[in-house]
Amino acid sequence: MPNKNDKVKENVGGAYYVDSSCIDCDVCRDTAPDNFMRCDENNYSFVYKQPETDDEKTLCDEAMSCCPVEAIGNDG
Numbered sequence: 001m002p003n004k005n006d007k008v009k010e011n012v013g014g015a016y017y018v019d020s021s022c023i024d025c026d027v028c029r030d031t032a033p034d035n036f037m038r039c040d041e042n043n044y045s046f047v048y049k050q051p052e053t054d055d056e057k058t059l060c061d062e063a064m065s066c067c068p069v070e071a072i073g074n075d076g
């Protein structure tokens with residue numbers, strides 16, 4: 001389960017986030033590259049832009065359901 005109290009600090013504000021259980025697997029960055037990117041310093045992903053279109057939301061939801069450790073949440 002994603003933990004909204006354990007978000008990585010790089011997430012931009014808004015509904016979608018990555019928490020600290022991310023294992024840096026690349027799935028979300030491949031699935032929704034307009035919204036997720038890698039923090040090279042800390043070896044995890046974060047949300048750098050909240051989805052703005054239905055297509056982006058669909059891809060973010062896909063990334064959320066495909067994340068192998070359930071590190072992506074939506075508390076919107």
Ligand code: SF4
Pocket residue numbers: 018021022023024025026027028029044045063066067068069070071072
């Ligand atoms: S899919 Fe999940 S574990 Fe993989 S990089 Fe993204 S947030 Fe991290």
